[in-house]
Amino acid sequence: GAGVSQSPSNKVTEKGKDVELRCDPISGHTALYWYRQSLGQGLEFLIYFQGNSAPDKSGLPSDRFSAERTGGSVSTLTIQRTQQEDSAVYLCASSPSGQEQYFGPGTRLTVT
């Protein structure tokens, strides 16, 4: 069956530009997570959505970062006025129950 998909797979942008990253979770999964992973590092939690509940935004590093999830399915992570330190792989994961997470292939963001 279809897994979690993310687009684009790679994004190169200039410092100061806005970017939008998309995540399509597995159908029926109520939980959706965004993480950031810098080269050789662990996963840094960004934001969590569960059903219709208010999202847990406690991991967002600054107000330049925002995310939404429409209709309980597709999610977009938006980074405004990108900075070089935003360069990383952005991973999305979905879960049917808040336990086992299924990860997408990630979006590699490079800010020049």
Place this chain on the structure above:
Amino acid sequence: GQNIDQPTEMTATEGAIVQINCTYQTSGFNGLFWYQQHAGEAPTFLSYNVLDGLEEKGRFSSFLSRSKGYSYLLLKELQMKDSASYLCAVRDPNSSASKIIFGSGTRLSIRP
């Protein structure tokens, strides 16, 4: 908050056994995960422990001691394809949702 510690790197020999340790300091506990991540790929789920004891799944086993804030992942009959990073993660009990926090990962190298 959460603090998760695991060794940065480990090396083991093909056919042998290796144990990867993880300790966590939390104000409560609500489940611990192990994930495998090959270089350049997304993490994949290995195990989930919520009660004390050993959970065996083929060549991989995961152990949990809640009183000690300690878990380990045991890999038997090591194969070259087991070379990967192994990520320990805990569910944040202070979150009303299922926020999952990851450690920095242990990079395991298997030599012939």
